[in-house]
Amino acid sequence: MLGFIAPTRPDWLPRVVRQLDEVLVDHAHCEKKAAGAAVSLLFRCAGYPSFLEPLSQLAGEELVHFRAVLGILAKRGIAFRRQRPSPYAGRLLRAARNFEPARLVDEFLCCALIEARSCERFRILADGLPDRELAHFYRGLLAAEARHHGVYVDLAAELMPRPEVRARLRELAEHEAQVLSEMPTLPRLHT
Numbered sequence: 001m002l003g004f005i006a007p008t009r010p011d012w013l014p015r016v017v018r019q020l021d022e023v024l025v026d027h028a029h030c031e032k033k034a035a036g037a038a039v040s041l042l043f044r045c046a047g048y049p050s051f052l053e054p055l056s057q058l059a060g061e062e063l064v065h066f067r068a069v070l071g072i073l074a075k076r077g078i079a080f081r082r083q084r085p086s087p088y089a090g091r092l093l094r095a096a097r098n099f100e101p102a103r104l105v106d107e108f109l110c111c112a113l114i115e116a117r118s119c120e121r122f123r124i125l126a127d128g129l130p131d132r133e134l135a136h137f138y139r140g141l142l143a144a145e146a147r148h149h150g151v152y153v154d155l156a157a158e159l160m161p162r163p164e165v166r167a168r169l170r171e172l173a174e175h176e177a178q179v180l181s182e183m184p185t186l187p188r189l190h191t
């Protein structure tokens, strides 16, 4: 279903497997940021009452994921700590248009792409990690992230006709692939 995003390069998995602790800490940060992004959109969307339920539900689910990753870290004796973040999300959002409602549409679609990329990476981890417990954990997150992708696309489609949303999603997906190709080789979910 997420075939519109450029596939991850084959060297990503071997690179992150070597520094899995770093990736798990990054994953916790990503879930926290995903919750924060949804909450900040809740504030932006005060004038769209029908957006409040899906965004608050999504924020709540991201916090559940955050706590689940914190649980994995605690079980493995890995400290949650500050980390140099991947510049991925910031660069992705630079493509957002600067007038409304196009800006909000683009922010929803950038969030949709981040969810799609997370989903793709979780699948790679679920299929490729030798650690069976972690592989199982990532398989369990796939459905939620794919659904979050759909929630954000549906929100964008409340603001603009769906064919326009689909066309813009394709444009932003090309930008996302470009951004990803320029990422530093840090052990992060989005590099």
Ligand SMILES: [Fe+2]
Binding pocket: 031, 034, 061, 062, 065, 144, 145
């Ligand atoms: Fe999540």
Ligand SMILES: [Fe+2]
Binding pocket: 034, 062, 115, 144, 145, 148
């Ligand atoms: Fe998500």
